[in-house]
Amino acid sequence: MSPCPPGCCCTRPGLLVLCESLGLRSLPPSVPLSTSALSVARNQLCNVDHLLRPFSSLQELSLSHNLLARFPRGLPPSLESLLLQENRITYITAGALRQLGNLTRLDLEDNRIRAIQPGALQSLNKLEVLTLKGNKLTSLPLDLPPSLTHLDLSANCISALDLPSLSSLVNLQVLRINSNCLRSVPESAFDSLPRLRSVDLTNNLWECECDILYLYRWLLSGRVKMATDLVCTEPVHLAHRLLLNLSVMAICPHVLKPDERTHHLAPNSALERKLETLTVESTTQSSFENKRNLGDLSEPVSIETVSKDLPETRVLHEHYTLETLTYEECLFLNKTQSASTSHLKTTSSLPDEEQKCRDNITGRYPPSNATSAEVTRALLSTNRDAAWPTPNPQPFTQQDSAIVISLLVVLCVLVALLILAVLLALKQVLLRQQRVAPLDAGSGG
Template identity: 75%
Template sequence: MLWCQRGVLLVLCPLACLAALPCPPGCCCPRPGFLVLCESLGLRSLPRSVPLSTSGLSVARNQLCNVDHLLRPFSSLQELSLSHNLLARFPRGLPSRLESLLLQENRITYITSGALRHLGNLTLLDLEDNRIRAIQPGALLGLSKLQVLTLKGNRLTSLPLNLPSSLTHLDLSENCISVLDLPSLSALVNLQVLRINSNCLRSVPESAFDRLPRLRSVDLANNLWACECEILYLYRWLLSGRPRTATDLVCTEPVHLVHHLLLNLSVFTICPRVLRPNESSHQLDLNSPLEGEQETLAAKPTGQSANKKDLGSSARRESQESTVGLKSRALLNYYSLETLTYEACLSLNKTQTVSPPPLKNTTPTPPIETQKGRDNVTGRTPKYNATLAEGTQSLLSTNTDVVRPTRSTQRVMLHGSAVVVSLLVVLCALVILLMLLVLLLLRKILSRQQSVAPLDVGSGG
């Protein structure tokens, strides 16, 4: 809005300047005493005779190197533009009533907390295209009314610490930021627009954007995205489609995924070990009891007598069986595999390396979920249109302790039944052939007896 008003004022400036009386030489004063524009004049110092009652001053596109404490007398100043100059540091001694400060395209290299100490009324701060490498922690925290902060085109390597929670628009694009500081980001509860494109981000921390309830637009393009397990949070967050976000994020790592679009990949392509336990900190440990199970085990009495060892061992076996079922259901609920394909499922089954457990006297009964998963794995007819939950259960069934012996037993039973059926068929065929032979013999005997009987009668007469 400020730039639009300034453009209109520049168009009307020549006519207004004719009627303006108290105006510095070479400047334009469309509102004498309120708005003064002294731009592109080659000034090396502030112009003289600027009215102290001025509320808007622009000395952009000049050659100013230092304006420290020179603007303090302008107690009514609310809008100030010092852009496109030669300032090497953030100006000091600015009026405390300032609401808008434009400092883009200067030579500022760092920002100290003292420079902004008395600017609590700022709502807009533009530091685009400077050389800022560092911002002291808490330097911007005192700006409790700041809503728009632009740090585009600088040399920052991390997110500034202790940003004010009043921010609604934050532009950090075209820097060298490689890590997002989660505490500083989560404090921006009013943030609506975030631009962090053209940086060096490889991934986004877990739940980084979940604590920003008003976030509606994010620009994450042109970063060094590593399409590996650490990017799964960002992958699922983009699939949710909640804020308006550019989804054409391109992978730069690993080598076999370079130039691929992130959202064109499946979960298993990004992170092949997503369902393998004990390989990632985000996965559940099958050897540790679940929270509910820990409470149940804690409630059991520990003082078992010597004559109850058999009962205790059977109870432990039952507890282990229920643990397998609970862990399988927990894994199924923990992973949300939106893009699981049948081919990926088969490739994962081929890469599973689970050693079979030692044989025991008693074979535990697998839970219902494990039986369903085993049917999906060893079924005769693979279903390409199987649901996502059934596919996941079939994958989980290969990791349980009870599937391998039961599945081999089932194969032996099926093989034996097939042999028995084939033997019965052969036996029936032999019986039928034997009966046919017997019938043929009886027929020949009967026909021979009929041919001999008339000859005997004729010879007797």
């Protein structure tokens, strides 16, 4: 049995070798050629071209968190999992992966990839998981293999979805294209993906006009689990509004022209009525449920995940892989193997990036175990701008009017009586003056 390279950790030399965070500038010279899983992550490797070709049994390889400026050449065809996240790769040539037909997982997250030549991924007939998150792509890669089930293109600069590239992905189940520059989705873009069950389209530059009606109706159909809080950026009067809080008329006023009403809307009258009567409350509830469901999806585990606090209740399996054993866990095992060989330990904790993703998806909503009152308060708080019905003030207005009229009538009666009293008083005064005047005339004669 070949010895373990100095500074590395080997559960069983010749099978799984972990040489992580050692400041290596080249591959360790004494790695057994029979190794099936090798990790040299978190080092300072700049070039490994053709150095790994002799490892004919190598199935899992991690070169993540290094200084590779291009896709490594001369890798063994036996590879099934290749992790290259957080390097400095800028492009993928057409022949870079030609000999890697057994790959099922390829992780290129957080590189600087601007271009992938057409056909570069076409020969990967077994590839299931492809991660291109955090690069500088401006369009979907061409000739993607139909075997893909998980495709992550988030945090790029993609401004349009290429229909031919999407239509070939008949086995795709999870699509992440959030945090890009999409403005709309082409008609029937997702109709050719029969197995699609999860989509993330948040944080794009959605232009809420007529071209977005396909996506609008597709979201309302509820065919897949996804976050529905897509925010409009244009036009200006709809900016910062949630797409599903808008009506068809608000998005595309021309869709209901009088001369087209009967011809265009008759076949979909039921759907249009549903769209027009959609309430803010039901939309928010749907968004909450979809987001909560997204957290249940299983994701690939990143190799570089390091568990700082290793619980003593974790149990290692007989077959170790790069995804179930970290460098620190390996060292821990070597210390405990001498004491007992029947209680080996391992785990596969969620990576920080995945946990952050789940926190981002569910952070704005109550947790799944929240009480109904808390959920209700959360839902109501998201709709504070919605119009609430106000009490009808009409009965109070009529009552006030009747009181005012009665007061006016009483006032008029009082004024009339006052005038009558004044007139009677004047009459008495005049009569008295007439009686006094003749007497005064007789006494003078």
